[in-house]
Amino acid sequence: MSEERSLNFIEEIIEKDLEAGTHEGRVHTRFPPEPNGYLHIGHAKSICLNFGLAKKYNGKCNLRFDDTNPVTEDTEYVESIMNDVRWLGFDWDELHYTSDYFDQLHDFAVDLIKKGLAYVDDSTSEEIAATKGNIDRPGTNSPFRDRTVAENLQLFTEMREGKYADGEKVLRAKIDMAHPNMLLRDPIIYRIKHAHHHRTGDKWCIYPMYDFAHGQSDSIEKITHSICTLEFIHHRPLYDWCIDKLGIFPSHQYEFARLNLNYTVMSKRKLLQLVNEKQVNGWNDPRMPTISGMRRRGYTPESIRKFAETIGVAKRENLIDIGLLEFCVREHLNKVALRRMAVLDPIKLIITNYPEGQTETLSAENNPEDENGGHRPISFSNTLWIERDDFMENPPAKYFRLGVGLKSRLKHAYIVECTGFKKDENGNVTEIYCTYFPESKSGSDTSGIKVKGTMHWVDANTAETAEIRLYDRLFKVENPATEEGDFKDYINTDSLSTISKAYIEPALKDATLADRFQFLRIGYFALDTDSTADHIVFNKTVGLKDSWSKEQKKG
RNA sequence: AGUUCUAUGGUGUAAAGGUAGCACAACUGAUUUUGGUUCAGUUAGUCUUGGUUCGAAUCCAGGUAGAACUACCA
Numbered sequence: 001m002s003e004e005r006s007l008n009f010i011e012e013i014i015e016k017d018l019e020a021g022t023h024e025g026r027v028h029t030r031f032p033p034e035p036n037g038y039l040h041i042g043h044a045k046s047i048c049l050n051f052g053l054a055k056k057y058n059g060k061c062n063l064r065f066d067d068t069n070p071v072t073e074d075t076e077y078v079e080s081i082m083n084d085v086r087w088l089g090f091d092w093d094e095l096h097y098t099s100d101y102f103d104q105l106h107d108f109a110v111d112l113i114k115k116g117l118a119y120v121d122d123s124t125s126e127e128i129a130a131t132k133g134n135i136d137r138p139g140t141n142s143p144f145r146d147r148t149v150a151e152n153l154q155l156f157t158e159m160r161e162g163k164y165a166d167g168e169k170v171l172r173a174k175i176d177m178a179h180p181n182m183l184l185r186d187p188i189i190y191r192i193k194h195a196h197h198h199r200t201g202d203k204w205c206i207y208p209m210y211d212f213a214h215g216q217s218d219s220i221e222k223i224t225h226s227i228c229t230l231e232f233i234h235h236r237p238l239y240d241w242c243i244d245k246l247g248i249f250p251s252h253q254y255e256f257a258r259l260n261l262n263y264t265v266m267s268k269r270k271l272l273q274l275v276n277e278k279q280v281n282g283w284n285d286p287r288m289p290t291i292s293g294m295r296r297r298g299y300t301p302e303s304i305r306k307f308a309e310t311i312g313v314a315k316r317e318n319l320i321d322i323g324l325l326e327f328c329v330r331e332h333l334n335k336v337a338l339r340r341m342a343v344l345d346p347i348k349l350i351i352t353n354y355p356e357g358q359t360e361t362l363s364a365e366n367n368p369e370d371e372n373g374g375h376r377p378i379s380f381s382n383t384l385w386i387e388r389d390d391f392m393e394n395p396p397a398k399y400f401r402l403g404v405g406l407k408s409r410l411k412h413a414y415i416v417e418c419t420g421f422k423k424d425e426n427g428n429v430t431e432i433y434c435t436y437f438p439e440s441k442s443g444s445d446t447s448g449i450k451v452k453g454t455m456h457w458v459d460a461n462t463a464e465t466a467e468i469r470l471y472d473r474l475f476k477v478e479n480p481a482t483e484e485g486d487f488k489d490y491i492n493t494d495s496l497s498t499i500s501k502a503y504i505e506p507a508l509k510d511a512t513l514a515d516r517f518q519f520l521r522i523g524y525f526a527l528d529t530d531s532t533a534d535h536i537v538f539n540k541t542v543g544l545k546d547s548w549s550k551e552q553k554k555g
Numbered sequence: 556a557g558u559u560c561u562a563u564g565g566u567g568u569a570a571a572g573g574u575a576g577c578a579c580a581a582c583u584g585a586u587u588u589u590g591g592u593u594c595a596g597u598u599a600g601u602c603u604u605g606g607u608u609c610g611a612a613u614c615c616a617g618g619u620a621g622a623a624c625u626a627c628c629a
């Protein structure tokens with residue numbers, strides 16, 4: 001029995017097409033972002049789908065920048081998008097820009113005019129909206145609807161030549177002002193914009209609308225399966241209309257449900273707002289659902305691809321638990337992350353029976369999940385940093401770490417027994433004292449002592465320091481987009497907390513941006529791009545599963 | 556109100572007329588020098604009402620619920 005995964009509905013369509021010999025068995029998809037923002041995890045789903053389908057069916061996938069609106073688009077976004085797609089592990093077969101087709105698209109418009117299927121309209125935008133009708137009321141014909149072909153040709157030429165100001169005239173398709181689908185009520189297909197385009201410069205002052213560019217671009221590239229999200233479903237009749245009237249290659253559009261993740265927002269408009277209003281520190285802020293944000297936070301391409309595969313592809317609206325993404329991240333990081341020790345909230349532990357000034361070097365495995373992971377040396381002395389919450393003055397039952405009289409193991413080192421502690425005048429514990437059992441050394445333990453708890457630690461004599469940034473969900477509610485009022489009212493103001501001085505083991509000093517670490521018992525961490533040789537900065541990628549805090553919450 | 560789309564455990568997603576399965580989450584337990592990992596197990600689902608059929612998540616009809624559409628954005 002083969003491990004065959006069931007097909008999603010798009011794969012079913014493709015396999016049916018393959019069987020029927022449609023397009024000579026060719027599968028050609030495309031990923032068509034508009035370069036007006038950074039890519040987010042929702043785009044990642046689409047990228048994995050489109051490029052994944054091409055790979056699975058031995059086909060091709062293009063990257064096409066849908067750049068028909070010069071006022072919002074920028075090469076900065078083009079660069080970031082290419083970078084993100086490559087980082088995710090995909091490479092396009094062809095790179096295109098809709099703007100490369102402007103000449104052809106213009107000729108298509110002329111063709112439509114000649115066929116009597118398009119006309120130049122002098123109405124204002126308000127007039128066009130007013131005569132469009134309503135969802136349950138038909139629209140009315142524009143007074144300019146019956147201009148002659150010759151007149152339309154002349155006017156459209158003048159539009160292109162820059163004779164008119166923005167908004168003075170538009171070119172509309174002549175379809176049906178009473179159509180139940182609003183998009184077919186003589187949609188605008190060309191508008192005047194005297195704007196500088198990031199690629200074509202000042203060559204054009206008229207630009208095609210999405211509906212007059214997308215399907216034709218697919219057709220020009222001989223795309224067989226044009227996959228987009230559900231909100232474009234109403235556009236499909238128009239997509240088909242253009243291809244049909246123009247008599248060009250019949251690309252076909254299929255729609256799937258976009259990804260929604262809880263506790264975040266996924267619209268470029270909202271994300272741009274967060275960036276512009278400095279609610280976050282740029283598009284690649286580690287709290288952002290952008291690919292660049294996740295990369296900076298320490299997520300891996302493997303984990304994002306696995307996530308995309310796990311959530312599946314269907315046509316019903318969904319709201320995926322962010323926990324599933326985090327699961328995929330942990331799952332991959334568990335296999336590849338180097339284990340290291342770091343103490344985020346330090347308190348001093350003094351071993352009273354370990355000779356002052358003595359040090360020894362212990363061996364610590366780099367990754368228990370990887371047989372070939374090797375070991376590293378770590379130093380040990382009588383003064384260590386341990387985590388503040390690994391000690392309790394009045395420990396409850398089932399607490400496995402330190403409290404006076406309790407024993408616990410120092411990972412990779414010895415078992416210690418807590419003998420006392422010191423408080424300052426404010427009642428805060430400042431030092432913890434313990435004795436160690438020399439014969440309990442890790443790997444050669446002959447002490448016979450059994451302990452349930454193990455703690456991480458860092459030798460105070462050799463420790464380095466680092467800044468650590470911890471992240472929480474960006475929003476306080478599951479779905480800020482559907483909440484009453486402004487989505488920004490639901491921002492979690494505690495989504496970033498910074499630890500300015502944590503103690504880390506010396507091996508971490510050489511970390512690079514490509515490294516992934518597990519700080520033992522805490523979580524997964526990656527170097528931040530702000531990090532320098534003198535000031536090391538780590539991001540917490542995601543925490544370890546924590547069944548102790550769960551236990552505590554139960555009370 | 557019109558049109559279009561959708562409806563399966565808490566969340567996702569399978570089952571193409573024949574045992575409702577998988578993943579995450581939750582909960583037990585075992586293992587563990589990370590309260591991590593791993594392993595074993597438990598809880599929990601076909602929107603509703605009819606119809607067709609020996610048999611319906613699946614086919615048909617009617618409800619109900621949710622979403623999308625009325626930008627010179629994509």
